[in-house]
Amino acid sequence: MTEAETVVVDQVTHHYGSKQALDRMSWAAPAAAITCVLGPNGAGKTSIMEMAEGLRRPDSGTIRVLDTDPWHASAEHRARVGVMLQDGGLPGSVRPLRLLKHLAALYDEPDALPALVDALGIGDFQRTNLRRLSGGQRQRVALAAALVGRPKVAFLDEPSAGLDPHARLDVWDLVREHRDRGTTIVVTTHSFEEAERLADQVIIVAGGSVVAQGDVATVSGTVGLEQTYFDLTRRSKDTAR
């Protein structure tokens, strides 16, 4: 791990029962940069994110986040890591503002809540119970919850999936702002546009392994990101059969 790398995944393999989800996966996320992880359904994106978050333990290989093994990490380490899970994981009977105030109070130097609420348009529904919000509204709260502690590294699982175009732009602006303040951000996405507009680095995974990694221009080559993705993921799918 170099000083410039905040997340390092090295030769990670994982099975769920007899199903192999990760196959010697290796990649690194540079500090204070946005890494977008692309890959087909079932490629292993959520699995590796959960391992980097310390929620799941790999069968073999190593993961270092802020130079720490996330599985054995202390509470101090976890406070420096922001997490947005794919299905939110938020309590239904709480109002957004109440939740964010509660979370902010857990951190030494939380983000300024009014600015965060404003950036994600949460003010319009801040006093409505989470269970009564739309999926996109809940997602915005989940993103705010991941960033409110001003983490050193944030793992965001499909943060803009299902959001309307305005909300997507808001999310991208906020993610860039946190990157510019020094947060290392790892984002999974199925959107080529998101990767092209947001990523300092793109990783394409397929069949549990990395099939491409680099800046958008390098990975895209002359054919573009979308074509590169189809070429690489189709090929790996064919050879896996």
Ligand SMILES: Nc1ncnc2c1ncn2[C@@H]1O[C@H](COP(=O)(O)OP(=O)(O)OP(=O)(O)O)[C@@H](O)[C@H]1O
């Ligand atoms: N808890 C689990 N039990 C059994 N198999 C699982 C479990 N979680 C994931 N898998 C399997 O592991 C593989 C990788 O799943 P994972 O959720 O990491 O993929 P993904 O790239 O995040 O997919 P998506 O784009 O659909 O979110 C899939 O084949 C999936 O069926």
